[in-house]
Amino acid sequence: MSNLTAFESEEQDGYIKIDQYNQKQVEEIASYYPAILRAIGENPEREGLVKTPERVAKALQFLTHGNDVDAAEVLRSAMFEEEYSQMVVVKDIEVYSLCEHHMLPFFGKAHIAYIPNGHIVGLSKIPRVVDAFARRLQVQERLTNEIRDCIQETLKPAGVAVVIECKHMCMAMRGVQKQNSVTTTSAFTGAFQNDVTRSEFLRLIMASLD
Numbered sequence: 001m002s003n004l005t006a007f008e009s010e011e012q013d014g015y016i017k018i019d020q021y022n023q024k025q026v027e028e029i030a031s032y033y034p035a036i037l038r039a040i041g042e043n044p045e046r047e048g049l050v051k052t053p054e055r056v057a058k059a060l061q062f063l064t065h066g067n068d069v070d071a072a073e074v075l076r077s078a079m080f081e082e083e084y085s086q087m088v089v090v091k092d093i094e095v096y097s098l099c100e101h102h103m104l105p106f107f108g109k110a111h112i113a114y115i116p117n118g119h120i121v122g123l124s125k126i127p128r129v130v131d132a133f134a135r136r137l138q139v140q141e142r143l144t145n146e147i148r149d150c151i152q153e154t155l156k157p158a159g160v161a162v163v164i165e166c167k168h169m170c171m172a173m174r175g176v177q178k179q180n181s182v183t184t185t186s187a188f189t190g191a192f193q194n195d196v197t198r199s200e201f202l203r204l205i206m207a208s209l210d
């Protein structure tokens with residue numbers, strides 16, 4: 001279980017089952033929703049809404065469960081000594097997060113690279129680190145920096161590069177109502193502060209960039 005988050009039980013039939021909710025927290029979050037439903041003019045007793053407080057509570061718990069994940073531990077659980085010292089790029093990692101201002105989704109892709117310095121990391125751990133920081137109330141800039149810092153401080157590579165591109169539903173469904181704008185953020189350490197290395201990384205992810 002050590003690499004699994006609170007929401008994942010052991011693999012069954014090739015799928016990770018998402019079934020571990022904190023029942024006490026679900027009940028507390030759900031208890032507020034009948035009042036919220038009434039405040040928006042709904043009838044929380046009507047058939048379609050009876051179970052909605054519990055559903056919303058479970059959804060919110062899932063969407064913020066990164067708060068309980070130790071991302072550094074996720075990396076440490078699969079670090080291997082290896083002499084490979086070229087760039088490792090994992091691109092097109094789906095990102096789903098919630099903006100901390102409106103609690104509406106922002107989502108898109110992360111592209112991550114590092115240059116090993118004696119250790120490599122299990123590839124799946126990179127998307128797991130993305131999820132650990134994304135499944136919280138976030139801003140895209142902090143998400144970008146937290147991923148960079150976690151990989152740099154834990155794996156201690158020769159450099160880390162993180163580029164994230166997201167659409168923010170708070171800018172599309174409400175507010176300024178711009179449906180097509182995409183926000184790009186980036187963060188670099190070490191060798192990626194050098195123009196040549198950074199350009200190589202950007203060239204490798206170019207086809208994926210919007």
Ligand SMILES: Nc1nc2c(ncn2[C@@H]2O[C@H](COP(=O)(O)OP(=O)(O)OP(=O)(O)O)[C@@H](O)[C@H]2O)c(=O)[nH]1
Binds near residue numbers: 101168176
């Ligand atoms: N920098 C940054 N801003 C974000 C992110 N997600 C949402 N925002 C912005 O947070 C800001 C909050 O601004 P406020 O003026 O306090 O909120 P608001 O009145 O709802 O603003 P509008 O969205 O312009 O209607 C808005 O400009 C959002 O677009 C993010 O990840 N990074």
Ligand SMILES: [Zn+2]
Binds near residue numbers: 102168
């Ligand atoms: Zn927002």
